[in-house]
Amino acid sequence: MATKLVALGCIVYGAAETGRVDVLVNNVGHGTYGAVEDVPMDEARRRREVNVFGAARLTQLVLPHCVADRGRSSPAGCTAWPSTRGPHAPTHRLHRTALVTHPAPHRGEPVPLLAPGVIHIAISKTNNAYLIEGDDGLTLVDVGSGKAVDLLLRTMTELGRDPADLNRIVLTHAHPDHVRGAPALREHTGARVLIHAADAAWLSDGRVPSDGRSSPAARWFDQLPAAHWTPFKADATVEDGELIAGSGGLRVIHTPGHSPGHIALLHEPTRTVLVGDAVFHARLLGYGPATFAAEPAARASGAARIPTDVTAVGFGHGAPLTGPGVDAFQAFLAKQR
Structure with a gap:
């Protein structure tokens, strides 16, 4: 809950100060290494919640401020390496390109x-x-x-x-x-x-x-x-x-x-x-x-x-x-x- 409040607060503050959100860099993500059969399912679900749905929720929070300036969001991420236990996507990137000379x-x-x-x-x-x-x-x-x-x-x-x-x-x-x-x-x-x-x-x-x-x-x-x-x-x-x-x-x-x-x-x-x-x-x-x-x-x-x-x-x-x-x-x- 604290993480959600901090993320929401940063987005609202940034939008209020500048009137727009140009780029959101999502550094929230984690993973562990080892055999897949050793990972508890609860841990796998929590990792998926943070790495995937967390990124999706950030997109939802940012998108209205991007759309107001005719922008779009574009989530991208990486899937697990063979030796990674559970979903591992620490490099999810959410970006909205500032539309200046390329406005549409x-x-x-x-x-x-x-x-x-x-x-x-x-x-x-x-x-x-x-x-x-x-x-x-x-x-x-x-x-x-x-x-x-x-x-x-x-x-x-x-x-x-x-x-x-x-x-x-x-x-x-x-x-x-x-x-x-x-x-x-x-x-x-x-x-x-x-x-x-x-x-x-x-x-x-x-x-x-x-x-x-x-x-x-x-x-x-x-x-x-x-x-x-x-x-x-x-x-x-x-x-x-x-x-x-x-x-x-x-x-x-x-x-x-x-x-x-x-x-x-x-x-x-x-x-x-x-x-x-x-x-x-x-x-x-x-x-x-x-x-x-x-x-x-x-x-x-x-x-x-x-x-x-x-x-x-x-x-x-x-x-x-x-x-x-x-x-x-x-x-x-x-x-x-």
Whole structure:
């Protein structure tokens, strides 16, 4: 009871003094060593109470003060070593990252700021979207599946923005993992959907047509319901070299190959390029599976149209690159020229 009162008192005092709780380090934990069969069950239960439920209770006490500042908690711990008797987790860490330049958490982590005005949103373990602060509101690049819509809406809210601030959705190409959520997100926000004219007809079809893939395996995949989306029409089309009005400086770069109308987008104010699926970053840089491309042989020439004088790179699939990592991207593009 004394320990509980001390913990509660420290949390209340800290929150009252600062108005927030940024980081909680939990050093309460204990364990004993020896054979598992030698530990009394009462001792094991008490250790579990301290090491696991104690950490969970601290999370409950801290979370309201974190949420008030749009934060989140993230408990983590270690399990027992083979020679440890009973649950042993002295290193449980409860942390809430101070959200200053990365203000909106998603999937338990702060949203990474790829560049000033360009936010990277991991909409799944493999797919990315990008939110750009524009002249007249927000622009979203790619949407992902229907399941991503709630995450995108929540992210905008946690950024302190009304979802109605989303004025446009720019699709890099018409593949299901990039467009399936677009109709629902447009309905929620009123945003206009933009895509290159060469891919626009695919949106109305609700699927990739048979001539949009280079292999029988991909054409078979496109017959599955999982590869279909609710048919919809784009509100406008974009073309190579166009500066999208109101987007905060997004310049269209036509990069055909993965699909006929595939585009990359250069955020000119920060020299950040969003390449969609023109280039994949799956440990190594490459073009992704040729199976799902419309014209695999055209992908290199399409990627060669992407500028190399950039400061950050966002991919449709794979972790973005900044700083020294951009050098590898520049070297990759140099080989395509």
